Amino acid sequence: MVESSKPCFFRNISSCCPDDRDTHTVVADLEGSLLREESSFPFFALVAFETGGPLRLLLLLLLTPLAFLLRNLVSESAGVRVLVFASLAGVKLSSINSVARAVLPKFYASEVRADAWRVFSACGRRWVVTAIPRVMVEPFAKEYLGADVVGERGRVYKGRTTGLVVGQGVVAGDVKEAALRKMLGDSTVPEIGIGHRKSYSLLSALCKEAYVVSEKLETEEFVGGGHLLRPIVFHDGRLVQKPTPLRALLTVVWFPIGFLLACLRIAAGSLLPMPFVSPVLRLLGVRIIVKGNPPSASSSGVLFVCSHRTLLDPIFLSAALRRPVPALTYSVSRLSELLSPITTVRLSRNRSTDAATIRRLLATGDLAICPEGTTCREPFLLRFSSLFAELTDDIVPVAMENRMGMFHGTTARGWKGMDPFYFFMNPSPAYEVTFLEKLPKALTCGAGRPSHEVANDVQRLIAGILAYECTNLTRRDKYRALAGNDGTVAEKHGLDLGLLAVLLRAVKIISNLTTK
Numbered sequence: 001m002v003e004s005s006k007p008c009f010f011r012n013i014s015s016c017c018p019d020d021r022d023t024h025t026v027v028a029d030l031e032g033s034l035l036r037e038e039s040s041f042p043f044f045a046l047v048a049f050e051t052g053g054p055l056r057l058l059l060l061l062l063l064t065p066l067a068f069l070l071r072n073l074v075s076e077s078a079g080v081r082v083l084v085f086a087s088l089a090g091v092k093l094s095s096i097n098s099v100a101r102a103v104l105p106k107f108y109a110s111e112v113r114a115d116a117w118r119v120f121s122a123c124g125r126r127w128v129v130t131a132i133p134r135v136m137v138e139p140f141a142k143e144y145l146g147a148d149v150v151g152e153r154g155r156v157y158k159g160r161t162t163g164l165v166v167g168q169g170v171v172a173g174d175v176k177e178a179a180l181r182k183m184l185g186d187s188t189v190p191e192i193g194i195g196h197r198k199s200y201s202l203l204s205a206l207c208k209e210a211y212v213v214s215e216k217l218e219t220e221e222f223v224g225g226g227h228l229l230r231p232i233v234f235h236d237g238r239l240v241q242k243p244t245p246l247r248a249l250l251t252v253v254w255f256p257i258g259f260l261l262a263c264l265r266i267a268a269g270s271l272l273p274m275p276f277v278s279p280v281l282r283l284l285g286v287r288i289i290v291k292g293n294p295p296s297a298s299s300s301g302v303l304f305v306c307s308h309r310t311l312l313d314p315i316f317l318s319a320a321l322r323r324p325v326p327a328l329t330y331s332v333s334r335l336s337e338l339l340s341p342i343t344t345v346r347l348s349r350n351r352s353t354d355a356a357t358i359r360r361l362l363a364t365g366d367l368a369i370c371p372e373g374t375t376c377r378e379p380f381l382l383r384f385s386s387l388f389a390e391l392t393d394d395i396v397p398v399a400m401e402n403r404m405g406m407f408h409g410t411t412a413r414g415w416k417g418m419d420p421f422y423f424f425m426n427p428s429p430a431y432e433v434t435f436l437e438k439l440p441k442a443l444t445c446g447a448g449r450p451s452h453e454v455a456n457d458v459q460r461l462i463a464g465i466l467a468y469e470c471t472n473l474t475r476r477d478k479y480r481a482l483a484g485n486d487g488t489v490a491e492k493h494g495l496d497l498g499l500l501a502v503l504l505r506a507v508k509i510i511s512n513l514t515t516k
Helices: 041-073 076-088 093-102 104-109 114-120 134-145 176-184 197-206 245-271 274-283 313-321 334-339 351-362 387-391 416-424 451-466 475-482 498-515
Strands: 025-029 125-129 148-150 154-157 160-165 192-195 209-212 287-292 303-306 327-329 344-346 367-369 395-403 430-435
Touching: 025 114, 025 176, 041 076, 041 093, 041 104, 041 245, 076 160, 093 104, 093 134, 093 160, 093 475, 104 134, 114 192, 125 134, 125 176, 134 148, 148 176, 245 274, 245 416, 274 287, 274 313, 287 313, 303 313, 303 387, 313 327, 313 367, 313 395, 313 430, 327 351, 334 416, 351 367, 351 387, 387 451, 395 451
Parallel strands: 025 125, 025 192, 125 148, 192 209, 287 430, 303 367, 303 395, 327 344, 327 367
Antiparallel strands: 154 160, 395 430
16 A cells, blocks of 8 residues: 555644645545544434334434444444334334435534635545435535445345444544455545544545644534535525534424424314414414504405415415405325315416416406415525416515424425424424515506516526525425435325314304304
8 A cells, every 4th residue: 555644743633734635535534534523423313203203203312322332432432323113123224314314414504614615625636434324424425515425335134224234344543444444445535534632643644634623612614505516595404503412302202292283273273263363372382473554454456475385375365454365386285275264276297277376366356375485494585486467466475484493394305294293392483574565556467567577586586585595496496306216295095183173163164153
């Protein structure tokens, strides 16, 4: 093997010049060096919750003390093996791949250190070394870092992971050097190695130049999802915050309490007349913030054009107006339709059929539509469909924004019927509804403007209020990125909690009749 020049002192990454590194190879530890987070627990916790729910997360929490003891008394590899088994044993490999593609990149990206990325991104050949299973890291490493992965491979049996690893397995401190030499080959000596204090000796033995990152985490900067090789616009998963052990424990404890609270909040929203929904939800911890001047009811039919954050947007719009406004939907679960306190009308995605439906509904009164066609969590607005602009000039843009501290109320991979439950399971969720001025006649199709220009103008108006970025991305782009399909929701038959939903709707009808 070619001998390398071994540094005799610790050199901080800030002293490394990134210029003229296009032909160089760089090797970096993922945990603790390229990422701020040195512990791999949060990423195992994300996979555990997304594939097995709170019970799997509880199992991981129960075995974490054992992993800690083995890591300190035996080896780092032994400790990580316990986490691998607790979070992955028995899980479908396709489910892990789905979480690695749609959920984990958002959390990895928020941890990337700017000082390490400055050098890492300047090199032409990039490698990351990780104790996390390769299947959990590769989608992020390849798509957002442009890097290959040195990591362990798990054993798979009939499409499910066993929770065991192949060969030496976990690429932790005690087997890291051997794994890296095997991947790179005896004749390759990386020009740059990026590590932390614990891995410095390994990197200095393998690389021509070795650097360590600063340990002062409170003063460093992070790259974020918008400054990697590609921005993170779409992501999935239910957890809002990175699940540290304490947050994971709080999530497990809160889950049954939050579900009961969500049922109470949903029942209040479904059964009460609309004028009482807002004050009652406030008593139950749900804040509805109304800005702008909500227009009064109109027999001519005003079209409320809303940005789309969750499927609850039209319901909170109605709560802000204190009157039910029918809403157009693209594809929601049957349960969500039955539980909805407002009338929902499905669009067929056939332009002429949908146009006729919208005209008919506008002839009877006001109507709400989300022309993005799907939700987006990040501060972006997807492309607005121009159909609405062709059918009416009475357009009121509405900027919708929500706040969730524990759970996301949307999903692209899971069952959409649980979306409202997850939103209302947050301890103190909030919705901010901002009514903009009615679109001037001179900016509508009635003044001779093309419908796509009107749609773009409405998109820019809402984006300006929310400080969001306009994009040309569509529903199809989102679902292809997160779920590998075009976003069509298959109709599910069977119980599907439908009986409960029908009973709630029946009670609501009786409640409305008794209040008249």
